[in-house]
Amino acid sequence: MTTLITKTITKICLPLVILFSISLLLAGHNNPGGGFIGGVMFASIISLVYVVFGLRYTTAFFNPDWSRWLASGLALASVTAFAAIPAGHNFFRSAVEFIHLPVIGEIELVSAALFDVGVYFVVIGTLLFILKNVGEDT
Template identity: 80%
Template sequence: MTTLITKTITKICLPLVILFSISLLLAGHNNPGGGFIGGVMFASVIALTYVAFGLKYIKSFFNPDWGNWFGFGLLLAALTAFSAIAFSHNFFRSAVEFVHLPFFGEIELVSAGLFDIGVYFVVIGGLLSIFKNVGDDE
Protein backbone atom coordinates (compact mmCIF):
# COMPACT_ATOMS: atom_id res chain seq x y z
CA MET A 1 0.00 0.00 0.00
CA THR A 2 1.41 3.37 -1.02
CA THR A 3 0.58 6.80 0.30
CA LEU A 4 -1.58 9.47 -1.26
CA ILE A 5 1.52 11.63 -1.72
CA THR A 6 3.25 8.92 -3.78
CA LYS A 7 0.19 8.43 -5.98
CA THR A 8 -0.22 12.18 -6.53
CA ILE A 9 3.46 12.70 -7.40
CA THR A 10 3.28 9.73 -9.78
CA LYS A 11 0.28 11.22 -11.59
CA ILE A 12 2.17 14.52 -11.97
CA CYS A 13 5.44 12.91 -13.06
CA LEU A 14 3.96 10.47 -15.58
CA PRO A 15 3.28 12.88 -18.48
CA LEU A 16 6.33 15.03 -17.75
CA VAL A 17 8.78 12.13 -17.78
CA ILE A 18 7.20 10.62 -20.90
CA LEU A 19 7.62 13.95 -22.72
CA PHE A 20 11.20 14.20 -21.47
CA SER A 21 11.95 10.66 -22.67
CA ILE A 22 10.60 11.53 -26.13
CA SER A 23 12.73 14.69 -26.10
CA LEU A 24 15.82 12.61 -25.29
CA LEU A 25 14.92 10.18 -28.06
CA LEU A 26 14.53 12.87 -30.71
CA ALA A 27 17.71 14.74 -29.76
CA GLY A 28 19.81 11.61 -29.49
CA HIS A 29 21.46 11.37 -32.89
CA ASN A 30 23.03 14.85 -32.59
CA ASN A 31 23.11 15.60 -28.85
CA PRO A 32 23.38 13.61 -25.63
CA GLY A 33 20.48 11.24 -25.28
CA GLY A 34 19.06 8.70 -27.65
CA GLY A 35 16.92 5.63 -27.76
CA PHE A 36 18.51 3.84 -24.84
CA ILE A 37 18.29 6.54 -22.20
CA GLY A 38 14.89 7.69 -23.49
CA GLY A 39 13.59 4.14 -23.19
CA VAL A 40 15.00 3.79 -19.68
CA MET A 41 13.25 7.04 -18.65
CA PHE A 42 9.94 5.84 -20.11
CA ALA A 43 10.24 2.40 -18.49
CA SER A 44 11.15 3.92 -15.13
CA VAL A 45 8.05 6.10 -14.96
CA ILE A 46 5.79 3.20 -15.98
CA ALA A 47 7.51 1.05 -13.34
CA LEU A 48 6.90 3.82 -10.79
CA THR A 49 3.23 3.77 -11.78
CA TYR A 50 3.13 0.00 -11.28
CA VAL A 51 4.67 0.38 -7.82
CA ALA A 52 2.45 3.28 -6.76
CA PHE A 53 -0.87 1.91 -7.93
CA GLY A 54 -0.31 -1.84 -8.01
CA LEU A 55 -0.13 -4.21 -10.95
CA LYS A 56 -3.77 -5.31 -10.76
CA TYR A 57 -5.07 -1.73 -10.82
CA ILE A 58 -2.91 -0.81 -13.82
CA LYS A 59 -3.84 -4.00 -15.70
CA SER A 60 -7.53 -3.05 -15.44
CA PHE A 61 -7.11 -0.25 -18.01
CA PHE A 62 -3.53 -0.43 -19.35
CA ASN A 63 -2.17 -3.87 -20.14
CA PRO A 64 -0.01 -3.88 -23.28
CA ASP A 65 2.08 -6.85 -24.29
CA TRP A 66 5.55 -5.43 -23.73
CA GLY A 67 7.07 -8.33 -25.68
CA ASN A 68 5.43 -6.96 -28.84
CA TRP A 69 7.06 -3.57 -28.19
CA PHE A 70 10.41 -5.37 -27.89
CA GLY A 71 9.84 -7.27 -31.14
CA PHE A 72 8.77 -4.17 -33.05
CA GLY A 73 11.82 -2.25 -31.85
CA LEU A 74 14.19 -5.06 -32.72
CA LEU A 75 12.67 -5.37 -36.20
CA LEU A 76 12.90 -1.62 -36.80
CA ALA A 77 16.51 -1.42 -35.60
CA ALA A 78 17.52 -4.43 -37.71
CA LEU A 79 15.78 -3.11 -40.83
CA THR A 80 17.48 0.24 -40.39
CA ALA A 81 20.88 -1.40 -40.02
CA PHE A 82 20.45 -3.69 -43.04
CA SER A 83 18.69 -1.19 -45.32
CA ALA A 84 21.98 0.45 -46.28
CA ILE A 85 23.10 -2.83 -47.89
CA ALA A 86 20.09 -2.66 -50.24
CA PHE A 87 21.46 0.67 -51.53
CA SER A 88 25.01 -0.72 -52.03
CA HIS A 89 26.44 0.96 -48.92
CA ASN A 90 28.17 -0.45 -45.88
CA PHE A 91 26.18 -2.07 -43.09
CA PHE A 92 24.74 0.54 -40.69
CA ARG A 93 25.54 3.55 -42.89
CA SER A 94 23.41 6.53 -41.97
CA ALA A 95 21.62 8.64 -44.56
CA VAL A 96 20.85 12.33 -44.06
CA GLU A 97 18.19 14.33 -45.86
CA PHE A 98 17.16 17.96 -45.32
CA VAL A 99 13.47 18.72 -45.82
CA HIS A 100 11.78 22.11 -45.76
CA LEU A 101 8.44 22.13 -43.93
CA PRO A 102 6.14 25.13 -43.66
CA PHE A 103 6.06 26.68 -40.17
CA PHE A 104 9.04 24.56 -39.08
CA GLY A 105 11.66 25.53 -41.62
CA GLU A 106 14.37 23.13 -42.63
CA ILE A 107 14.60 19.92 -40.63
CA GLU A 108 17.13 17.13 -40.76
CA LEU A 109 15.92 13.57 -41.30
CA VAL A 110 18.52 10.98 -40.35
CA SER A 111 18.18 7.22 -40.70
CA ALA A 112 20.03 6.87 -37.38
CA GLY A 113 16.89 8.37 -35.84
CA LEU A 114 14.93 5.29 -36.96
CA PHE A 115 17.53 3.09 -35.33
CA ASP A 116 17.18 5.13 -32.12
CA ILE A 117 13.40 4.65 -32.21
CA GLY A 118 13.96 0.90 -32.55
CA VAL A 119 16.32 0.91 -29.56
CA TYR A 120 13.75 2.98 -27.63
CA PHE A 121 11.08 0.31 -28.12
CA VAL A 122 13.51 -2.55 -27.39
CA VAL A 123 14.51 -1.01 -24.06
CA ILE A 124 10.92 -0.20 -23.07
CA GLY A 125 9.66 -3.64 -24.09
CA GLY A 126 12.52 -5.51 -22.46
CA LEU A 127 12.56 -3.68 -19.13
CA LEU A 128 8.80 -3.56 -18.66
CA SER A 129 8.35 -7.18 -19.73
CA ILE A 130 10.83 -8.22 -17.06
CA PHE A 131 9.23 -5.92 -14.49
CA LYS A 132 5.72 -7.15 -15.28
CA ASN A 133 6.73 -10.84 -15.19
CA VAL A 134 8.47 -10.41 -11.85
CA GLY A 135 5.49 -8.45 -10.49
CA ASP A 136 2.99 -11.06 -11.72
CA ASP A 137 4.72 -13.82 -9.77
CA GLU A 138 2.69 -14.40 -6.62
Protein backbone atom coordinates (compact mmCIF):
# COMPACT_ATOMS: atom_id res chain seq x y z
CA MET A 1 0.00 0.00 0.00
CA THR A 2 2.67 2.48 1.00
CA THR A 3 3.99 3.43 -2.37
CA LEU A 4 5.18 6.93 -3.05
CA ILE A 5 2.00 7.60 -5.00
CA THR A 6 -0.35 6.80 -2.16
CA LYS A 7 1.79 8.73 0.30
CA THR A 8 1.81 11.82 -1.89
CA ILE A 9 -1.91 11.63 -2.60
CA THR A 10 -2.66 11.17 1.09
CA LYS A 11 -0.60 14.25 1.93
CA ILE A 12 -2.48 16.33 -0.62
CA CYS A 13 -5.86 14.94 0.40
CA LEU A 14 -5.42 15.36 4.12
CA PRO A 15 -6.07 19.13 4.40
CA LEU A 16 -8.66 19.10 1.64
CA VAL A 17 -10.67 16.30 3.17
CA ILE A 18 -10.53 17.86 6.63
CA LEU A 19 -11.81 21.13 5.18
CA PHE A 20 -14.47 19.21 3.29
CA SER A 21 -15.53 17.43 6.47
CA ILE A 22 -15.86 20.75 8.27
CA SER A 23 -17.86 22.19 5.42
CA LEU A 24 -20.13 19.12 5.50
CA LEU A 25 -20.64 19.70 9.19
CA LEU A 26 -21.48 23.37 8.78
CA ALA A 27 -23.61 22.94 5.67
CA GLY A 28 -25.58 20.17 7.26
CA HIS A 29 -28.58 22.13 8.35
CA ASN A 30 -29.65 23.16 4.88
CA ASN A 31 -27.67 21.04 2.41
CA PRO A 32 -26.46 17.45 2.29
CA GLY A 33 -24.10 16.83 5.14
CA GLY A 34 -24.22 17.05 8.91
CA GLY A 35 -22.32 16.05 12.00
CA PHE A 36 -22.42 12.33 11.43
CA ILE A 37 -21.26 12.34 7.84
CA GLY A 38 -18.68 15.05 8.52
CA GLY A 39 -17.31 13.03 11.40
CA VAL A 40 -17.06 9.86 9.36
CA MET A 41 -15.31 11.84 6.62
CA PHE A 42 -12.77 13.15 9.11
CA ALA A 43 -12.26 9.71 10.61
CA SER A 44 -11.73 8.12 7.21
CA ILE A 45 -8.96 10.51 6.17
CA ILE A 46 -7.17 10.05 9.49
CA SER A 47 -7.48 6.30 9.14
CA LEU A 48 -6.05 6.62 5.63
CA VAL A 49 -3.05 8.40 7.15
CA TYR A 50 -2.74 5.64 9.75
CA VAL A 51 -2.86 2.96 7.07
CA VAL A 52 -0.54 4.62 4.60
CA PHE A 53 2.12 5.92 6.95
CA GLY A 54 1.77 3.27 9.61
CA LEU A 55 0.31 3.75 13.07
CA ARG A 56 3.63 3.85 14.87
CA TYR A 57 5.18 6.39 12.51
CA THR A 58 2.08 8.62 12.63
CA THR A 59 1.60 8.58 16.37
CA ALA A 60 5.19 9.71 16.85
CA PHE A 61 4.22 13.25 15.90
CA PHE A 62 0.42 13.19 15.75
CA ASN A 63 -1.18 11.38 18.66
CA PRO A 64 -4.37 12.90 20.02
CA ASP A 65 -6.26 11.03 22.71
CA TRP A 66 -9.43 10.23 20.77
CA SER A 67 -11.33 9.28 23.91
CA ARG A 68 -11.17 12.94 24.90
CA TRP A 69 -12.78 13.86 21.61
CA LEU A 70 -15.71 11.58 22.16
CA ALA A 71 -16.08 12.65 25.77
CA SER A 72 -16.06 16.36 24.96
CA GLY A 73 -18.44 15.80 22.04
CA LEU A 74 -20.89 14.05 24.30
CA ALA A 75 -20.53 16.81 26.87
CA LEU A 76 -21.16 19.50 24.26
CA ALA A 77 -24.23 17.71 22.91
CA SER A 78 -25.66 17.24 26.41
CA VAL A 79 -25.01 20.87 27.34
CA THR A 80 -26.82 22.18 24.26
CA ALA A 81 -29.69 19.82 24.99
CA PHE A 82 -30.02 20.99 28.57
CA ALA A 83 -29.27 24.66 27.84
CA ALA A 84 -32.89 25.27 26.94
CA ILE A 85 -34.08 24.58 30.48
CA PRO A 86 -32.52 27.59 32.29
CA ALA A 87 -33.85 29.70 29.43
CA GLY A 88 -37.31 28.52 30.40
CA HIS A 89 -37.94 26.29 27.41
CA ASN A 90 -38.50 22.63 26.88
CA PHE A 91 -35.58 20.26 27.10
CA PHE A 92 -33.96 20.19 23.61
CA ARG A 93 -35.70 23.32 22.36
CA SER A 94 -33.59 24.78 19.57
CA ALA A 95 -33.02 28.51 19.15
CA VAL A 96 -32.79 30.11 15.73
CA GLU A 97 -31.15 33.47 15.18
CA PHE A 98 -30.42 35.32 11.94
CA ILE A 99 -27.56 37.75 12.02
CA HIS A 100 -26.22 40.03 9.34
CA LEU A 101 -22.47 40.16 8.77
CA PRO A 102 -20.91 42.84 6.53
CA VAL A 103 -19.14 40.79 3.86
CA ILE A 104 -20.61 37.36 4.10
CA GLY A 105 -24.22 38.39 4.24
CA GLU A 106 -26.98 36.86 6.24
CA ILE A 107 -26.03 33.95 8.49
CA GLU A 108 -28.37 31.66 10.27
CA LEU A 109 -27.31 30.56 13.73
CA VAL A 110 -29.12 27.51 15.03
CA SER A 111 -28.35 26.08 18.45
CA ALA A 112 -29.09 22.66 16.98
CA ALA A 113 -25.95 23.12 14.88
CA LEU A 114 -23.95 23.18 18.10
CA PHE A 115 -25.53 19.87 18.99
CA ASP A 116 -24.41 18.65 15.58
CA VAL A 117 -20.84 19.70 16.40
CA GLY A 118 -21.11 17.48 19.46
CA VAL A 119 -22.25 14.59 17.27
CA TYR A 120 -19.31 15.33 14.93
CA PHE A 121 -16.78 14.99 17.72
CA VAL A 122 -18.40 11.88 19.17
CA VAL A 123 -18.32 10.16 15.77
CA ILE A 124 -14.69 11.09 15.14
CA GLY A 125 -13.68 10.11 18.65
CA THR A 126 -15.49 6.77 18.64
CA LEU A 127 -14.32 5.63 15.22
CA LEU A 128 -10.69 6.59 15.65
CA PHE A 129 -10.56 5.40 19.25
CA ILE A 130 -11.73 1.95 18.15
CA LEU A 131 -9.53 1.96 15.07
CA LYS A 132 -6.42 2.96 16.95
CA ASN A 133 -6.97 0.46 19.73
CA VAL A 134 -7.64 -2.39 17.34
CA GLY A 135 -4.66 -1.33 15.25
CA GLU A 136 -2.29 -1.05 18.19
CA ASP A 137 -3.22 -4.51 19.34
CA THR A 138 -1.22 -6.36 16.72
